[in-house]
Every structure is written in structure tokens, then in C-alpha cells.
Amino acid sequence: MNKTYTAKKEDIKRKWYIVDAKGKILGRLAAKVATVLRGKHKPIFTPHLDTGDCVIVINAALIKVTGRKLKEKVYRRYSGYPGGLREMTLENLLAKNPSKVIYLAVQRMLPIGPLGRDVIKKLKIYSDDKHKLTGVKPVVLEV
DSSP states (O other): OOOOOOOOOOOOOOOOEEETTTOHHHHHHHHHHHHHTTTSTTTTTOSSSSOOEEEEOOOGGGOOOOOHHHHEEEEEEOOSTTTTTEEEEEHHHHHOOOOHHHHHHHHSSSOOOOHHHHHHHTEOOOSSSOSGGGGGGOOEEEO
């Protein structure tokens, strides 16, 4: 009979990965990044612990979407006040803040609660190909 394995703090080793989003499809990129952030690619994965790695995404402004999502996909936020519903299409959000598009796609694939909030902090997104984290020597992650 096998015992259930639970990762311990000393077992968790974090690596840095870098992903080039140029020409990649948004949903497929976000799914792969969420998997790595969560740690599901590791044999020591434990659902209630943060066993994942850190991810850097570059060229966020150059992602692709399929179909008519640029015009039809709508991001909504509500302030809680009457008349406080704000809507923005994917096309407008990509022009205004391209890193927010990837951030929201990945965040919505992670668990809701304290674990999800801890995991999303390991994601760094840059809209061009320059990033400040060259000292961590990231490994290229293929999507």
C-alpha cells in the first residue's frame, strides 16, 4: 500500500522560466503558465501547497487570439456603485495594457483564495522583450 506524499518546505526547489509570447495563442499560453506556476508539472505536486516555479512572460503585446475575440471579448469590472460597471473589449485592453490581458487569463485559471494569491505573485509580465530579471538565469519554456 502506497502512502500519500506531501511535499515539505525543504523539498520545494523553485526554478525560473521565461516564455516568449510572440505569436502564441492567449489561452494556450495562459494554461501552460498556470500549470508551471501551480507546480503541476512536478512529481512533488501537492494540491494545498505552493510547489510551483516562477515564470517571466515577454512580448505580451504580440499575442494572438483566434476567431472574433478581439472585437467580441469583453472585460468587465464593477465598482459597487450605481452606474459603476465598466466594460472594455480585448482589442482596447491590448492597446492600453497588454500585460493585463495575460495576467487576467492566468489568474482566472488559478484557485480562488490565499493559495491563488500567493501563486500569482510568481508571475512577471513584460510587454516587450526587455526584462530586469537576467540575474536569475531563467530557462526557456516551450509553449
